[in-house]
Amino acid sequence: MVVEVISVGTELLLGNIVNTNARYLAEECALLGLTMYNQTVVGDNRGRLSEAVRTALDRSDIVILTGGLGPTEDDLTKETCAEVMGFPLVEDSRTRDRITEYFKNSRHPEIPGNNWKQAMVPEGALVLDNHNGTAPGLILEKGQKRAILLPGPPDELIPLFAGQVKPYLQKLRPEVIVSQMVKICGVGESKVEEELIDLIDRQTNPTIATYAKTGEVHVRITASASASETAEKLIKPVVKEIKRRMGTAVYTARAEETLEMAVVRLLKKYELTLATAESCTGGLVAGRIVNVAGASDVFHQGFVTYSNKAKRKLLDVSKSTIKKYGAVSKETAKEMAVGGAFAADSDLCVAVTGIAGPDGGTEEKPVGLVYMACCLGDKVTVERYQFRGNRSKVREQSVVRALDLVRRTILENHK
C-alpha cells in the first residue's frame, strides 16, 4: 500500500517553520509497513492544491493532508478535497456540539462566526474528534482511494494520528508491524554497521536499520506478522544478538528511554547520588539530568566552574595542577571530579573541561579537545576526546559522552 503526504501551508513555503509533521507521519507510516514515495508542500491556493490532490490520489492509495483546516477563508484543504473527490459538504452535528463545548471551556466564551465552518464535513466522511482544537480530523473514502485530513498544529495532529488514524490504517493491512529500538552510545554508526552488517544484510523480517544521533546510534528492528505475538517472537532473538555483540554500549532497549533517563534509572537502582562539575559544557550535563522527572532523588547539586578561580574555590582544584597542566588536562578533570563529589557529598561526580572554540585552541591543545572524569568511591576514570565541529557541536558531543561516562562507571562498579 502506497501512502503520501501533502503538507498545506504558505508558512512552509516561506520557510517560517520546519515541516516536522511530514517527518512524524513518514516515520509512523514506515512503522505501519506502508510505502511512501512522495511528499509535497503546497500553499493555501485552491488551484495548486487541487492539482496536488489529484496527482497524489492518482499515484497513491492513501493521501494524508495536513494543515488548512482552520476557520479562516484561507483554509481550503477540506473544501478542495471534497470537490476533487466529489463529496458535498454537510453539517456534522457532533462537531458543532464539540465546538460549542470547546469554546464554553475556554477563556473566550463567544464563538467567532467563522468557526462554524469547521462543523461542515464532506458527506459520508469519518469524523475524528480533535480534543486539542476545533478542527476535526477527516477520513474520505472513495473506492480504493483514501484521503486523511489532519490539522496542522503538531499538538493536535499527533494525538489524532496516534489515537485514531493509526488504528484505522492498521485495520487496512493484513499484517501487524511491531518494532523495537536498541540505543547505543559511544560507538560510531559505521562501527555499529560493521558489527551488525551480516544481520542487516541477512534479515528481511525483521529488518534492521541504524540511525545516527549526536553521539548515539539507534537501531530499529521491525517485524511484520499476522499477530503481534508472532512479530515479537521474530524480534526477540535479533535484539538479544545485537545486545550480545554491542555489549555495554547498549544503554537501553526501550524506544522512549533517553540516555539521561537510563543514567537516572541506574543511579536509582544502585541508590547512588550524582554531582556535576562543568567547565566548557557550562551546565548542560546537569540540565540533561534535570530533564528527567524525579531526578531530585539522585541529583542534588551541580557546579558550573567556568573560570580557573571557580575551579579552585568550588572544587578545590589545586593552583599548581592548573599551572602545571592547564585547565584543560586530565589532571584538572580528575581533581574537578573528586573535588565536586566531596563538595556535594555525592557518590559520583562527573567533570568536563575542554576547548569548545572557536578561540582558545593551540597546536598542542586544539579546539575540540575535551577531558572528562568520573569518580565513584576511590576510583576515578578520566577520558580524553578530540571532537570535530563548531562550538555547539563540541559541547553537545561532550554532554552525551559525559552522561555515558557516568553510566559506564556505574556498570563497571556493579558487574
Next chain:
Amino acid sequence: MVVEVISVGTELLLGNIVNTNARYLAEECALLGLTMYNQTVVGDNRGRLSEAVRTALDRSDIVILTGGLGPTEDDLTKETCAEVMGFPLVEDSRTRDRITEYFKNSRHPEIPGNNWKQAMVPEGALVLDNHNGTAPGLILEKGQKRAILLPGPPDELIPLFAGQVKPYLQKLRPEVIVSQMVKICGVGESKVEEELIDLIDRQTNPTIATYAKTGEVHVRITASASASETAEKLIKPVVKEIKRRMGTAVYTARAEETLEMAVVRLLKKYELTLATAESCTGGLVAGRIVNVAGASDVFHQGFVTYSNKAKRKLLDVSKSTIKKYGAVSKETAKEMAVGGAFAADSDLCVAVTGIAGPDGGTEEKPVGLVYMACCLGDKVTVERYQFRGNRSKVREQSVVRALDLVRRTILENHK
C-alpha cells in the same frame, strides 16, 4: 520568478530526518524575492526523480535539488537531471583535483574508487566548489530554466548556498532585497501584532512579518529596490518606529544576535559579571550563557541547586525561609540570587526556582509556577510566572525569561 525545491532522499520518506534544508532554502528564496509554490520530496529512484524534475522544470523557472550527489550507486540526482535536461556527463578536472586534495588532508588518504564519480559533471554546468565535502554544487542552465544541485548535508549545503548560489540568484533579479530582523522578548506574538498592526497592514515595501519563537517574537522587515542603499533607506524608519513602540522589549536589531549574545554584550559593555543559581532549569541558563564564545570575561561560575540542602549550603538560603514559604517562592528566589552573587563574588546573579512538573504541583502552587530573581548591587527584582506546557516547555520558557530578566536588570540600572 518562481522557484521550487526537490529534496532527494529515502531517509526523508522514512522519517529518519527532518527536512531542515527545505526550510532554509524556502526562507532564503523568500528573502531573495523569489516565489515558491511547491516543495517535493522523492526517494533515490530514477523514474520517480525524473518525473519530479520534469514536472518542476515545467512549472517553475528555477529548481533547487538537494541530496543524492554522493559517491554511491544510490546517488542519482546529477545523472537524472543531466538526462532530463539533455546534457552528457564529462569529467571536470578541477573537481578531480579538489577530491584528490580533500582526501590528502583527511585521515583516509586512499581515495575510494567510486569517489571519482563525483568529478563527472553535466557538460556546460557551472561547478560550485564545495569546501566541506567532495560533491560539488552544480548549476545547469537551459533556455530560461535552471536546475541548481546541492549536496544534502546542511554543513555543505548552507555554505554553498550562502557563498555561491545566493549571489548567482541575486544577479538574475533586477531588484535587490534587503531585510532586517528586530528581536523582541517578554511580549507575546499577538500583543506585538496588536502594537504593529497598522504598520503591518499599511506597508507593502518594506513588508513586516512576525515569527513566534519560545519566549520571543522576531519581526522581519523586508524591502526591495533597485539598489541596496535605497532598500536600506526604506527599512530604516520602520525599524526605528518598531523600536520606539516596543521599547526595551527589543533586545537586538541584528539577525545573528541571540538573546544570550545580547546579555553578554551588555555585561561586557558595563563591565559586569554574572552568576547563576538554578533549581528547575538545572544549569540551562548557565549553558545558554556559555553558548557565547568569550563569555568567560563576564561569567565565571554558576550553581545548580536542585535540593533544598544545596540551596542552603551553596547559596545561604535560610532554613526558615524554605520552611515558611517553600522552595518555590519569591522569598527563596530572592535569597538564591543574593546568596549566589555573594558566593560567586559577582555583580549580578539570576536565580530560578519553580515546579516544572509533571509531579509536584498543588492547588496553591501548580505545575508551571516559576519564580525568578535577579540582583544587581542592593537591588533585587523578583518575578512570578505561570507557564503552560510540559516539563521541557516550562523549563525552556523559564530559561528565556531568566536571560531577559538579566538584560532588563542591567538596562534598568544604566538608564
